[in-house]
Amino acid sequence: MNEHTYSVEVEWSSAEGTADYRSYPREHRLSSAAAASIAASADPHFRGDPALWNPEQLLVAAAANCHMLSYLALCALRGVVVLDYVDAAVGTMVETPGGGGRFTSIDLRPRVVLAPGADAELARALHHEAGEQCYIAASLSCPVTHAPEIAPG
Numbered sequence: 001m002n003e004h005t006y007s008v009e010v011e012w013s014s015a016e017g018t019a020d021y022r023s024y025p026r027e028h029r030l031s032s033a034a035a036a037s038i039a040a041s042a043d044p045h046f047r048g049d050p051a052l053w054n055p056e057q058l059l060v061a062a063a064a065n066c067h068m069l070s071y072l073a074l075c076a077l078r079g080v081v082v083l084d085y086v087d088a089a090v091g092t093m094v095e096t097p098g099g100g101g102r103f104t105s106i107d108l109r110p111r112v113v114l115a116p117g118a119d120a121e122l123a124r125a126l127h128h129e130a131g132e133q134c135y136i137a138a139s140l141s142c143p144v145t146h147a148p149e150i151a152p153g
Contacts, residue, residue, distance in 0.1 A: 008032045027052060056103075060091035063106045063136045063144050071110070071130035080123045081115035106137075108146040120150045 012028040026048040031037035042048030043056055053061075064087045075082050087110040095101040114123055127148045131137055137144040 006032075022047065030058075056091065056093055059103065060089050060106055063091070063134070063140065064089035064108055066134040066136035067108050067127075067130055067144070067146060068110065070133045071126060074126045074130055074133070075123065078122060078126065079119075080126065081118050082112055082123070083115055084111075084113035086111045103140070103142040105142055106140070106144045108144065109149075110146065111149045111151070113151045116152065118152070120152060123150050124148060 009031045010028060011031070012025075014025050016024065018024045026042035026046070028040055029037045030040050030053075038058075039052050040058070041052035041054055043054040044050040048054055068085055068087060072082060072085065074080075087108055089106065089108050091103055091106040093101050093103045110127070112123060114120060127146050131144065131146055134144070
């Protein structure tokens with residue numbers, strides 16, 4: 001079994017610190033030695049900056065990104081030529097008593113445009129296989145569903 005490790009750094013700093021829950025800054029940076037940094041914050045519902053990425057969006061993005069990469073690889077291996085792929089993914093989180101929460105679902109809604117002559121039924125079926133191969137979806141406790149739209153090129 002191959003094991004992979006992924007390292008990221010989360011940086012936050014404030015001259016005033018966390019002396020007051022309502023006023024400490026939620027802005028922070030996510031970085032990795034191998035990738036550009038991302039400016040992030042808390043969800044606006046939790047006093048964050050709506051102009052920055054938040055952890056909840058990043059989780060939904062990771063699930064959508066992983067599914068897309070798995071799907072495109074399967075299409076390439078099975079001879080299905082994809083010309084365009086756009087996913088309008090939506091994740092739902094519910095707050096739990098005591099201040100926590102959990103995701104209850106992530107719904108992927110990819111719109112796939114195929115090259116002329118590509119097998120649309122195989123393209124649709126490969127979404128199921130991609131869902132099974134996606135590392136992120138397999139690691140989550142909530143269901144990750146996919147409802148693809150397949151359009152011929």
